[in-house]
Amino acid sequence: MAKLDLNRVSMPRQDPKLRARNFNEVALGYSSEQAQAEASRCIQCPKHPCIDGCPVEIDIPGFIKAVGDGDMPEAVRILKDKNSLPGICGRVCPQETQCEETCVLAKKEAPIAIGRLERYVADWERANMGLINSPVIQPTPTGKRVAVVGSGPAGLTAAADLAKLGHSVTIFEALHVAGGVLMYGIPEFRLPKDIVQAEIDYVASLGVEIELDTVVGKTISVDDLLNSGYQAVFLGPGAGAPMFLNIPGENLNGIYSANEFLTRVNLMKAYKFPEYDTPVKIGHRVGVIGGGNVAMDAARCALRLGAEEVYIIYRRSEVEMPARREEVENAKDEGIQFKLLTTPKRFIGNDQNWVVGVECYKMELGEPDASGRRRPIAIPGSEFIIKVDMVVVALGTRPNPIIPSTTEGLETTKWGTIVADEVIGKTTKPAVWAGGDIVTGAATVISAMGAAKHAAADIDKYLRAT
Amino acid sequence: MEAGTTTHRLALLEAGDSIADVIGPLGLPTHIENFGTVVCVAGGFAVATIVPIAEALKMKGNKVISIMGARSKNLLFWEDELGSVSDQLIVTTDDGSYGRKGVVTEPLKELLESGEKIDRVIAIGPSIMMKFCAKTTEPFGVKTIVSLNPIMVDGTGMCGCCRVSVGGATKFTCVDGPDFDGHKVDWDLLFARQRIYLDEEKLSFERWQRQSDIRP
Numbered sequence: 001m002a003k004l005d006l007n008r009v010s011m012p013r014q015d016p017k018l019r020a021r022n023f024n025e026v027a028l029g030y031s032s033e034q035a036q037a038e039a040s041r042c043i044q045c046p047k048h049p050c051i052d053g054c055p056v057e058i059d060i061p062g063f064i065k066a067v068g069d070g071d072m073p074e075a076v077r078i079l080k081d082k083n084s085l086p087g088i089c090g091r092v093c094p095q096e097t098q099c100e101e102t103c104v105l106a107k108k109e110a111p112i113a114i115g116r117l118e119r120y121v122a123d124w125e126r127a128n129m130g131l132i133n134s135p136v137i138q139p140t141p142t143g144k145r146v147a148v149v150g151s152g153p154a155g156l157t158a159a160a161d162l163a164k165l166g167h168s169v170t171i172f173e174a175l176h177v178a179g180g181v182l183m184y185g186i187p188e189f190r191l192p193k194d195i196v197q198a199e200i201d202y203v204a205s206l207g208v209e210i211e212l213d214t215v216v217g218k219t220i221s222v223d224d225l226l227n228s229g230y231q232a233v234f235l236g237p238g239a240g241a242p243m244f245l246n247i248p249g250e251n252l253n254g255i256y257s258a259n260e261f262l263t264r265v266n267l268m269k270a271y272k273f274p275e276y277d278t279p280v281k282i283g284h285r286v287g288v289i290g291g292g293n294v295a296m297d298a299a300r301c302a303l304r305l306g307a308e309e310v311y312i313i314y315r316r317s318e319v320e321m322p323a324r325r326e327e328v329e330n331a332k333d334e335g336i337q338f339k340l341l342t343t344p345k346r347f348i349g350n351d352q353n354w355v356v357g358v359e360c361y362k363m364e365l366g367e368p369d370a371s372g373r374r375r376p377i378a379i380p381g382s383e384f385i386i387k388v389d390m391v392v393v394a395l396g397t398r399p400n401p402i403i404p405s406t407t408e409g410l411e412t413t414k415w416g417t418i419v420a421d422e423v424i425g426k427t428t429k430p431a432v433w434a435g436g437d438i439v440t441g442a443a444t445v446i447s448a449m450g451a452a453k454h455a456a457a458d459i460d461k462y463l464r465a466t
Numbered sequence: 467m468e469a470g471t472t473t474h475r476l477a478l479l480e481a482g483d484s485i486a487d488v489i490g491p492l493g494l495p496t497h498i499e500n501f502g503t504v505v506c507v508a509g510g511f512a513v514a515t516i517v518p519i520a521e522a523l524k525m526k527g528n529k530v531i532s533i534m535g536a537r538s539k540n541l542l543f544w545e546d547e548l549g550s551v552s553d554q555l556i557v558t559t560d561d562g563s564y565g566r567k568g569v570v571t572e573p574l575k576e577l578l579e580s581g582e583k584i585d586r587v588i589a590i591g592p593s594i595m596m597k598f599c600a601k602t603t604e605p606f607g608v609k610t611i612v613s614l615n616p617i618m619v620d621g622t623g624m625c626g627c628c629r630v631s632v633g634g635a636t637k638f639t640c641v642d643g644p645d646f647d648g649h650k651v652d653w654d655l656l657f658a659r660q661r662i663y664l665d666e667e668k669l670s671f672e673r674w675q676r677q678s679d680i681r682p
Contacts, residue, residue: 174622176487213489215622240624244636251629251636251655253662260625268619274673277471278619279666353658400623402641 006110009038016333020303023188023271026330027091035120039068042112045104050114053102055450056089056157058082060099060114067117076125079118084160084203085153085449087126087195088182090119093446094324126198139166144463147172147230148208149216149403152180154236154436154448156203161456162234163206167463170230172214177267180238182445184267185259187297189304190327193266217402222410222432231466232431232459235418236452239437240400244393245289249347252355254281258294258394265301283390285309287358289344290394291321296328298392299336310336311386315343315363315376341365343376345383347391357385397442407432417441425455433459467511467541470667471674492621493644496611498522502585503529505577506552507570507599509591510536513544515613516590521551523588529553531584533573535595539564570595571602578606586611589648593656600648612648614639616659631655 012028013019019026030038042064050060059078066075079086095101095115103111144167148159151173159169177183182196204210214220216237225233242257244250256264261280264270268278286302288295291314299310312331314321317340321328332338341363348357362382365374399416409429411419418434420427425435435451437443468474479485496519504523508516513534520530530551535558536542542557542564549555556573557565566573570591578584587610589599596612603610616628616639623641630639631652637643 174489175620176489213487215489215492218492218622219489240622242624242626244626246636251631251659253658257626260619260627263619263625273666274670277670279663279670281662353655402622 004043004105004108004110005041006105006108008041008110008113009034009116011113011116013330016330016335019189020300020334021306023304025192026189029123030116030120032124035067035117036070038113039064039117041105041110042068043104047104049102049104050099050112053099055098055446056082056453058099058118063121064112064114064117067121072121072124073129075121076129079121080125082453083118083449084206085156085199086118087122087199088153088191089446089449090115090117090122091191091195092186092444093118094444096325098446122195126195139164141168142166142463144168144232145170145230146232146234146459146463147225148234148236149222150174150180150236150238150436151178151200151210152182152236152238152436152448153445154238154438154452155180155234156200157449157452158234158236158433158435158456158459159208160203160206161453162459163203163208165456165460167460168207170209170211172211172216172220172225174213174215174237175267176212178210178212184263185294185297187262187266187301189300190297215402217406222403222407222429226431231463232433234425234452234455234459235403235427235432235434235438236436236448237400237403237438238448239397239417239442241398242393243395243398245344245395247344247346249349249355250393252347252349253353254283254355254389255347255391255393256281258288258290258298258392259397261298261392262294262301265305271301271305280305281390282306283388285311285388286390286392287311287313287386287388288392288394289313290396291316291323292394292396293323293327294396295392295394296323296331296336298394300331300334302390302392303334303336307390311339311388312336313339313342313344313358313360313386315341316373317341317365320365320373339386341376342386343378345378348385354389355391356389357387358391359383359385397437399438399441403438415441423454424458425451426458431462471670474671474674489621493640494642496522496588496613496645498526500526501528503531503583505574505584505587506530506532506548507574507587507589507591507595508532508534508548509570509589509595510541512590512592512613513542513548516588517544517547517551519588519590520548524551524553531577532556533558533570535559535570535591537561569598571598574599575602578603578608584608587648588612593653593660596648597651597653600651600653604649610648611645612651613644614646614651614656615644616656617662630659 063075063078099114100111148171242259264280269276270280273279282305286307288299345359361378363376369375404412411428420434420439425433433455435455436448506520531554532552533556537560590613618628619625621640628639633650
């Protein structure tokens, strides 16, 4: 056997000083030489544990071999057999806790850079084949209609899979743009919107109809859908409602939820105001509360909008941060400052109701809590004030009650998530499935896609039996 | 009644024109039942909102007394529509150019003082008008519903831009409202949050004016 090559090919990135002031993509992608070099490191081990680590079960060794062989159309075919959104997944999947974690070379701390290769294949296809011209085997139409609620990662995946199986699929999206969190949440510099749009266009090219401006649960109900010719409904609306700290001063001017801040910036292009007509405030000193990917995104957006100082204010220490390692490093390189073991007690405002500071406690870590992470405890008397003129609260999201509260027969948990079978996503309501954050609470793009895939397979089984 | 860029642009539309995206109705519908006697107060543009409410109240058997007010005669509209669904209609203008001179809270106060049993007041219009309607009714203990209009982004509970404080609790106007108990609303917070983007609104409007000037 050839000697193992443990030199993982790194991906070029924009210089931190430059990128901290622009919204262009940070990671620049592999060249063909880099992709081939990385692909050729894969030893094509027979047990392919990488596939077990992939929520959508991509034939990872297969597409990597095709890249190594230089057969890019074949790489595209293999990748898209299981994943309709590879350009997105190659950018935002936490591969380090999935396929790359289970890669046999991970033991040598040099797993194959599967995510970077996935991205490379998706970008190659977009540049060289055009998504619409992808070879699509025309399925035999089944004559069955499925309504998919939400056009985020779960909805797009369920819709694409069902369309590939010959069902007639309509996606209902609340906003005026399809894509959900891929459009409103994840910033341009991490996931360019033309790539998201191209993959949505691909899903549409499979025959999926997308109805925008439709708030299921408000402007039309789930039962309306079931009574108007849809034999099955898949719910993938996400966990769209922001959480706040519920401490004094949180309604001061200049305090945004991450959802509001990111929606203004990403979806409504507030970074181009007044060319685009939605504004966003730009603080000089911005405090971002939270330690997840969304907090990193918000902090890095604030920096790019021109903030002088941006702080991540997080109640635990760096090891407990839920954000991807890579994004934490990117944020640090760009100059984001980390105020760790720190939690807000109250926000301080001026006489015009604008936030001018946040009073915080210093924290220490106690015994592990239900999440397995050490519980942060406020140190009495440790209060201190951080001067800020803008705050983004990025504590996570919870399910939006609009659909559960208006749909009879749909059971929810005490957290407001929809009760659904863990594998196939079947809800307590006949002919209704659910997947993604609405079932699990806020999680990742790829876990939503995995859930949607399994639900789509079960919906197909159901439709063929009726 | 144009105020900023969007309302000016809307006002330029002709019959048959379209706008790209409209979503609704969102939020919770106004609670309608047979309360007895209801005073509906509409300030300015809110006549359009109050007419279907007055109509629904009337159909439930309420006695409906409506008050509509505007700064001046040229800003009044739908007087007949509101009159046709009300048992009594009072019209005010700030400058006295039509109807009674003064603001809507004056006839409201007189009705409350008249001894007639008023079971509910629904006041819709500019925030400052709603605040003063609520302040007027508060000493009389008459439940007063107001329809709040903070800045919103998505309108589906996704962002919290429209948060208001009602009875000490934070509410999202887009999904929990827009109707709230006017006696419990933190009005100063509402006013402050409505002013967040005054500078940007001005910038946007000036830019739009410049662009519409150079258009052929």
